[in-house]
Amino acid sequence: MHSSTAPTTPSHMRAAEIGRFGTAQDVFEVAENAPVPAPGHGEVLVRQRATSVNPIDCRRRGGYGHKLMKLRGIAGFPLTLGNDVSGDVVAVGPGVTGVRVGEAVFGAKEPSRQGTYAEYCVVKADQVIRKPDALSYAEAAALPYAFLSAWAALRAAGFRPETAAGKRVFLQGGSGGTGVVTLQVCKALGAHVATTAGPAGVDLCRELGADEVINYRTQDFSRQLNDFDFAICLADQAEEAKMLSILRGGPGAGYGTLVHPLMPLVDQKGLFRGGVQAAATLMSRRLAQARRRRGYGWALFKPDRAALEMLARLTGEGRVKAVIDQTYPLSDIADAQDYVERGRAKGKVVVAIG
Ligand SMILES: NC(=O)c1ccc[n+]([C@@H]2O[C@H](COP(=O)([O-])OP(=O)(O)OC[C@H]3O[C@@H](n4cnc5c(N)ncnc54)[C@H](OP(=O)(O)O)[C@@H]3O)[C@@H](O)[C@H]2O)c1
Known part of the structure; x- marks a missing residue:
């Protein structure tokens, strides 16, 4: 079983982390030296170009769902929130077939401690698919979760x-x-x-x-x-x-x-x-x-590859488009969460990672 990695993948990255629960302005820190995770069996490492804020991220930042997260073994700090994946595969772990280094992908990962508000994230290979050319990275980040x-x-x-x-x-x-x-x-x-x-x-x-x-x-x-x-x-x-x-x-x-x-x-x-x-x-x-x-x-969010493929097909055909209300840089993640938390968004709030 082979793994492969792009030669330029660094060992450290920028990631928006929280070290405790609280308000967005109080608890977010954009770390410059967070370790880049390594993809395990069946996983890929994605260089994130964009992600998006979902209301659940704001609630988790405030402590919501903590008991369930603990039960699932994914509680603890530092915590990087975020579920929407949109970027380029830079490494594949052992046992991965069908996804290649260099491929642009999108999808949504399950809640974890290493979420998508970061330059790199690890995701199960079957939870991402090829990003349709018709979608920009920002648009692709606005859709899956x-x-x-x-x-x-x-x-x-x-x-x-x-x-x-x-x-x-x-x-x-x-x-x-x-x-x-x-x-x-x-x-x-x-x-x-x-x-x-x-x-x-x-x-x-x-x-x-x-x-x-x-x-x-x-x-x-x-x-x-x-x-x-x-x-x-x-x-x-x-x-x-x-x-x-x-x-x-x-x-x-x-x-x-x-x-x-x-x-x-x-x-x-x-x-x-x-x-x-x-x-x-x-x-x-x-x-x-x-x-x-x-x-x-x-219902709760559930990875669903068939549904993700249907979404990709409909966006590729131009029948479904992303609606982006606001875009924030990763450094302004606290403002992005405040905007979503007000509950008035028209479409999605995207975070550009660059
Ligand atoms: N269970 C799960 O796994 C899961 C997953 C995703 C989302 N959710 C939940 O699903 C809800 C929707 O998520 P979202 O991402 O769509 O939220 P969102 O983007 O924050 O939705 C905001 C929009 O909802 C409209 N709105 C608010 N109250 C309304 C009402 N009574 N009738 C009609 N429209 C209303 C607002 O319009 P105005 O500004 O004009 O009021 C605004 O445009 C959230 O509560 C979220 O937490 C749950």
Whole structure:
């Protein structure tokens, strides 16, 4: 089993790290001398050109999910956050086939202590694929984590790409980082898409192809929409009952959400009590929907190579584009997180690594 490395790979790099939990302005340090990790079996080392900020990064920086991370053996400091990979492969570990040194790739890695807010990151080879030429590194960094997360929610609701044509999909929060890409993918697969956005996001959602856009600040979507196959929560779980009210009866209809009480319950009540309460809540809500023969699911980001390949194909064909609200240099990572944490982004916040 061979590994290979580009001859110019240095041993140290710049990386945005935190040494404790706290506010972005208090805890971020851009280290100049962080060690460059070495790819293990089945992994590649990527020279990062860009990454993006996801709301989960801001929450983890504040300590959210710490108990689950500890259970998974990935707690501790210094911690480099970030999940979106976009750059060039500079080394491959033993056992890697199908990815070559020098190849431009993109994808999203699972939570770890060595995230993507850094000049170099290690990622499992099967979690990245070739970056379409049509996408810049910044654009490629804006898509994978947000899309794969929302895709997990669509799948949890029962949505399938092969039967998507003609399906009626409601996306709550079409203007956010997850919404902008999910809306376009659903349209490209032939679905009818309705979405909600605040006043500053309405035109954007229309430009991206949404069939119906409702300003959630002035109108109640549940009074205007009905008979939907799928409702996907990408913003506010307090509107769950309204989203369920616009669904048709099953089978084949369903609700999926990215915003749910699993991690908050575990953080507040501990792994056992929080986990049991979350499981009981999920089970009772599932049963309530099963009585109407509808799907119901809570979703978490999940690597999904087939979905990533579909995303690459649709971007390569020009049917899905990245929507970038702001771009910050790595040195301004604290400002980038503050912007995302305010919850008003229209599309994604990208971090240029250079
Ligand atoms: N479970 C997971 O694994 C997972 C993974 C990814 C994301 N998430 C969660 O999913 C949510 C969405 O992520 P994101 O990256 O899309 O966030 P984001 O980029 O911060 O979303 C911000 C957008 O949401 C809109 N918005 C806020 N409240 C809304 C509402 N009630 N109805 C419609 N639109 C609303 C805002 O519009 P205005 O400014 O006009 O209000 C803004 O454009 C976050 O809570 C995130 O933590 C979870």
